[in-house]
Amino acid sequence: MGSGTGTFHETYAQDMAVFRSGLQWGIAVAFLVLLFTSPFFCSDRMLTILTMMGIAVISVHGLNILTGYCGQISIGHAGFMAVGGYTSAILAARLGVPFWVALPCGALAAGTAGLIFGLPSLKIKGFYLIMATIAAQFIIIWTILQLRSITGGPDGLSVPPPRIGNIALTSKANYFYLVMAAACVATILAKNIVRTRAGRAFIAIRDNDLAAEVMGVSLWNYKLQAFFIGCVYAGVAGSLLVHYFSFASTDMFPFMDSVWYLGMLIVGGMGSTTGAVLGAVALRLLDELVTMVGPILSAAVAPQAAASLGLIMHGLVIIIFLIFEPRGLAHRWEMIKTYFRLWPFSHQE
């Protein structure tokens, strides 16, 4: 090992490690400690924002595996979240299934829905697949509204407050711990799924699906796996969302959210686990900014300004990132790190 001049990898295991230096371990541990102690010094409002961020992170990880790694673009992610959310809500509210059973059931249901709507992906790609997933979003929401006797239709469905064993998760802090733990597990899993055989197959399919097939990657197998994994993530996020509000309604899974999750992925950087986290956090913060500025603007300009500001902001952010930073915040983050690693000889690379 070098004497303070740099990090040198001598074995394959070191080369493949997620955390490559003591400093990275330290930062990760410090971040986790800060995250899990935040209920002690954060206001309720801050906790709500952080909880929503955690749910968005889980959802975007799923979309990242499906779209960022496997290249199968999905604009129906909110629809798959709705499948997960409603399944666990129905199990909990109508059948009295405990929360910790309902959540994985919801995830599996969303994964199954993903498999069904992923079937067209075996024949089509690009724009055609986008249309198929948009169709999935609308068909799912319509079906939920139709099955009124089970789902409550447009009236929504009240869900009993979640509890695990004897711990009620009704307080904001308790639910925050649950969501953050789930988000951390989701992140670790996402980071590792893409380093497995399946993950490398996903990347091969994304880069050139025909070449991948010729080299022996089974498209049938891996495309459907990507859909299943991505939608299981969506299902977990959907059930967490429903149980947080103790209420399920189709308004919680609008089409615009599907677009916005893809926006988070673009802003964060596709095909990067860090990017998924960065994107979800950055755009949720932007959302908060819009909800803070909106009322001021509404009072100053016109009553509808708040609603339109949100829409215009969403669109502009996506376009600006596509034109000026197509590789997202994750790439920018790597550039900053490289700059400081080489400092003061920053022009070397």
Next chain:
Amino acid sequence: MVFLLQLVITGFAQGMIYALIAIGFVIILKCSEVFNIAQGHFVLIGGYLGYTFLVTCGLPIWAALGAAIGTAIIMGLLIERLILRPLLGAPVLAVIMATIALATILGGLATLIWGAEYKAYHGLLPTVTLKVGALSIPSESLIGLIVSVVCVTILMLLFRYTKIGLAMRATAEDLQVVQSVGIRATTVYAVSWIIACVVGVIGGILLGGVSGANMELADVGLKAFAVVLLGGVDSIGGAIIAGIILGMLENVAAGYLDPLLPGGGLAQVFPFIVMIIVLIFRPYGLFGLARIERI
């Protein structure tokens, strides 16, 4: 039987409007290989522009139409120059996301300018009523049918007999050859976006004249996608035929099945069901070219 015929005829007229909107989509796709998700939002803007020029400004119908088309041309130019030009050569996903973002921005602008409210202005378009036996053809449908047919004819003539039309057809055929003989591809792109905006806006005024302008006009764009997929994404003739088929199917299905379903609203998901079926069984549509890929 009369009920069925009535549904078919209304569907035919509606389908012609869908076809008109879908043509805008097909032209952009053929010329610049961009999938324009924002087509429905051009319709939305068109519906509200119709309200602004006909009701707020009180212009006569021809002047309102002219003003709306003028606005559409400016809109098309701006969109191409500011959003699509910087993304030339970007991957498919980036361009599609840009048009989705464009759709969001247009929706936001419509909310800001017109307050996302329902603006009715039916009765302002000229009325013609046609009665054939027991069938009566509603005047709005007839107007929509006539205007759509006129627009499609003009577009066909444009492609057949003008220089820019020839350039557009050539660009659709082979971009490199076109550039090597000195045709500006960017001009072709700009014109294709202008045409898409204009047909979208005209479709919006026609639909707005029937049912008023509201934010749901944008959903017509989704129907246009179903039309495009059914007809084959790169076929203008396919778009027309598929538009008529979808318009009829939608009306007939809604007329017979809606009373059976408790929630109703089958008309809203119908295009998506068509879409999924087409995508699974015949992804290149009725008249599209099946692309053979090589590594």
